[in-house]
Amino acid sequence: MATLSFFYFGSVIVLTAILVVALRNPVHSVIALLVMFFHIAGLFVTLHAEFLAAVQLIVYAGAILVLYLFVVMILNLQQDDSYQRQVKWGLGLGLIALAEIIAIISKVALPEEPASGKTAAGEAAETIAGNTETVGKALYTTYLFPFEVASLILLVAMIGAIIMAKKGIMGPEAK
Amino acid sequence: MDMLVFAGASVVKIAVVMVTVLLTVAVLTLAERKVLSWMQDRMGPMEVGPYGILQPIADGIKLFFKEDIIPSGANWLLFSLAPIISLIPAFIGFAVVPYGPNVEVELYGVTIKPFIITDINIGILYVLAFTSIGAYGVILGGWASNNKYSLLGGLRAAAQVISYELNVGLAIIGVIILSGSLSMVTIAEKQAGGILNWNIIGMGHGLGIWWWIPVTQVIGFVVYFIASVAETNRLPFDLPEADSELVAGWMTEYSGMRFAFFFMAEYANMILVSCIASVLFLGGYHAPYPGTLLPGILGYFEGIAWFTVKVYGFLFLFFWIRATLPRLRYDQLMRFGWKVLLPLALANIVITSIAVYFLR
Amino acid sequence: MAVADLVKTFTFYEILVGMKATITVFIQRIILRNRKAITLQYPHEKRDLPGTYRGMIALLKYDDGTEKCVGCDLCEAACPSRVITVISAEVEGEPMKRYAREYSMDMTRCLFCGLCVDACPVDALAMTKEFAWARYNKRDLRLDKPQLLALGDRNFPEREKKLEFQHPNVAYFNIGHKNLPSKAS
Numbered sequence: 089m090a091t092l093s094f095f096y097f098g099s100v101i102v103l104t105a106i107l108v109v110a111l112r113n114p115v116h117s118v119i120a121l122l123v124m125f126f127h128i129a130g131l132f133v134t135l136h137a138e139f140l141a142a143v144q145l146i147v148y149a150g151a152i153l154v155l156y157l158f159v160v161m162i163l164n165l166q167q168d169d170s171y172q173r174q175v176k177w178g179l180g181l182g183l184i185a186l187a188e189i190i191a192i193i194s195k196v197a198l199p200e201e202p203a204s205g206k207t208a209a210g211e212a213a214e215t216i217a218g219n220t221e222t223v224g225k226a227l228y229t230t231y232l233f234p235f236e237v238a239s240l241i242l243l244v245a246m247i248g249a250i251i252m253a254k255k256g257i258m259g260p261e262a263k
Numbered sequence: 264m265d266m267l268v269f270a271g272a273s274v275v276k277i278a279v280v281m282v283t284v285l286l287t288v289a290v291l292t293l294a295e296r297k298v299l300s301w302m303q304d305r306m307g308p309m310e311v312g313p314y315g316i317l318q319p320i321a322d323g324i325k326l327f328f329k330e331d332i333i334p335s336g337a338n339w340l341l342f343s344l345a346p347i348i349s350l351i352p353a354f355i356g357f358a359v360v361p362y363g364p365n366v367e368v369e370l371y372g373v374t375i376k377p378f379i380i381t382d383i384n385i386g387i388l389y390v391l392a393f394t395s396i397g398a399y400g401v402i403l404g405g406w407a408s409n410n411k412y413s414l415l416g417g418l419r420a421a422a423q424v425i426s427y428e429l430n431v432g433l434a435i436i437g438v439i440i441l442s443g444s445l446s447m448v449t450i451a452e453k454q455a456g457g458i459l460n461w462n463i464i465g466m467g468h469g470l471g472i473w474w475w476i477p478v479t480q481v482i483g484f485v486v487y488f489i490a491s492v493a494e495t496n497r498l499p500f501d502l503p504e505a506d507s508e509l510v511a512g513w514m515t516e517y518s519g520m521r522f523a524f525f526f527m528a529e530y531a532n533m534i535l536v537s538c539i540a541s542v543l544f545l546g547g548y549h550a551p552y553p554g555t556l557l558p559g560i561l562g563y564f565e566g567i568a569w570f571t572v573k574v575y576g577f578l579f580l581f582f583w584i585r586a587t588l589p590r591l592r593y594d595q596l597m598r599f600g601w602k603v604l605l606p607l608a609l610a611n612i613v614i615t616s617i618a619v620y621f622l623r
Numbered sequence: 624m625a626v627a628d629l630v631k632t633f634t635f636y637e638i639l640v641g642m643k644a645t646i647t648v649f650i651q652r653i654i655l656r657n658r659k660a661i662t663l664q665y666p667h668e669k670r671d672l673p674g675t676y677r678g679m680i681a682l683l684k685y686d687d688g689t690e691k692c693v694g695c696d697l698c699e700a701a702c703p704s705r706v707i708t709v710i711s712a713e714v715e716g717e718p719m720k721r722y723a724r725e726y727s728m729d730m731t732r733c734l735f736c737g738l739c740v741d742a743c744p745v746d747a748l749a750m751t752k753e754f755a756w757a758r759y760n761k762r763d764l765r766l767d768k769p770q771l772l773a774l775g776d777r778n779f780p781e782r783e784k785k786l787e788f789q790h791p792n793v794a795y796f797n798i799g800h801k802n803l804p805s806k807a808s
Binding site for chain 3 (some may be wrong): 278300302303304305306309410583584586587588
């Protein structure tokens with residue numbers, strides 16, 4: 089059951105991820121991305137990480153993708169095919185990524201029966217403490233420093249965006 | 264066999280909730296028009312049936328048999344998909360709402376909770392996640408119509424929903440801190456024992472006789488309510504629709520059943536938001552007095568009755584506000600969301616968490 | 624003052640005042656039942672129209688059933704929208720007495736100003752209180768003489784006496800005075 093759902097989610101994720109870059113209409117690409125986010129959330133649920141699944145939907149599907157859609161609609165791209173000329177770059181980067189994936193897969197041999205023992209352990213962990221609580225504890229003890237660094241980076245990005253959007257916020261009107 | 268009984272019971276529960284929600288939607292379409300007209304010296308629908316009570320059926324038949332028009336410049340796929348995308352999230356959230364006490368019943372050797380469809384440990388996040396998906400229906404519907412009014416309505420909806428979803432999320436964090444759980448069932452259970460223990464007053468969390476004052480969720484409640492009115496695109500925040508400026512916004516090009524889907528989604532969202540507000544802030548199925556007046560099984564139904572009363576009270580409040588207030592201007596809406604509600608919600612979180620940290 | 628304003632802002636005072644107004648009406652309507660809606664359920668209840676209401680135009684008859692209209696064309700001349708078309712003719716066997724052989728009104732153009740009614744020397748035209756004249760076909764609004772007479776019959780059941788009976792002196796030019804009344808009896 090777990091393997092079945094994994095393969096379902098995995099194949100849909102791969103398919104929609106390809107569709108995101110392959111579809112000509114940018115709005116259709118956004119929809120494909122939305123479907124992909126849903127399936128990633130589903131993957132999290134099968135791993136008993138419900139909190140991550142919900143956050144995945146709220147943050148990525150609910151907020152970030154809406155902003156993408158916003159931008160796509162405002163720019164009103166009409167089947168722009170400019171990205172079709174990036175084949176050389178795409179091919180090069182794709183080959184590097186493919187090599188990486190092959191390297192990783194060849195190193196980690198797939199265990200034959202991963203489902204039974206692991207999910208039982210997951211359920212046991214879940215019964216001890218709430219999934220959300222575990223994430224929160226880990227975030228604020230073990231991973232406190234990376235967490236704070238990430239928030240600092242986001243803060244910097246936010247301030248940068250505000251300064252870029254609001255011309256003239258620094259002193260007199262700067263062209 | 265156990266699995267079968269469990270699945271059967273779940274299907275029955277889902278069916279009951281769906282039918283109830285759909286009936287409530289039908290009642291609301293009439294109730295809204297009636298309440299509005301009673302508040303505005305009018306009569307409302309009077310023609311179909313005595314005092315117009317059959318109006319929802321007439322409306323349903325009319326919408327069902329109306330010609331289904333897809334504009335020639337529209338994107339067929341997204342145009343058909345948008346009403347469904349907005350309807351499904353509106354209904355899916357009802358799965359985690361506790362409608363009655365968290366009791367267990369033995370049925371053919373399987374324990375079943377008759378008043379709760381499912382109790383997942385991230386219940387409230389689940390609802391938030393799916394309500395945020397509902398915005399896609401609006402945006403895509405607006406874009407796919409190939410109509411400038413619809414597009415403007417869709418874009419307004421996008422901006423508004425993102426802005427106010429944040430406030431909804433932050434407003435309920437105070438409650439989550441107090442309850443220590445994201446499960447709506449647990450949150451409702453922790454408010455047992457009378458009106459003073461509801462989260463809006465907040466005395467039921469084991470703090471001292473006077474120290475509950477910093478943890479009252481009045482601010483959270485007000486922020487949540489205003490933000491949820493905005494998120495359901497109701498007056499005075501109905502800028503995406505804006506009948507007088509945008510000729511119904513993203514719904515301009517829709518007719519027949521597709522329009523009915525949007526309509527049902529709007530009302531189902533109202534019901535969902537009311538359910539969540541009554542569970543999170545007003546004690547859900549708990550009566551304003553400790554315990555229940557009726558004994559045994561009747562007591563459970565007393566709880567359901569209280570829940571219904573609260574939800575309908577909220578819905579009445581929606582109508583009441585709509586009858587009273589005019590529409591906000593767009594910049595006022597954005598400023599109100601980001602500069603008034605957001606700081607209030609953050610202040611609520613800070614005060615509540617400090618109080619809980621030091622007092623508990 | 625500033626403090627009071629702040630308190631008002633944070634307690635939504637102004638909004639609550641407005642909401643009080645609406646709920647007051649609601650309670651009066653539903654609970655106290657001492658307030659009525661101003662709505663008139665139109666097809667079931669109709670309001671009284673004033674006596675000077677200017678509705679559809681009708682042609683009138685005298686009490687003996689003859690038409691009042693003498694075919695003088697003055698209404699056609701007076702009409703600002705060219706609604707009226709009159710083709711007048713002599714009455715058979717009564718030279719100098721004329722009538723409207725054809726009389727039609729294109730009500731799609733009529734602006735209900737009432738100038739034709741004022742212009743009529745024999746009071747053959749009158750304005751009824753009928754207004755519900757929506758039609759599916761535009762041509763149905765081009766009324767001919769029988770329709771206009773029917774309108775008059777329908778709306779003015781009390782007919783006037785013939786002109787010479789009410790004013791024997793002024794009606795003397797009418798040489799077909801077969802029915803001239805005997806002097807005041």
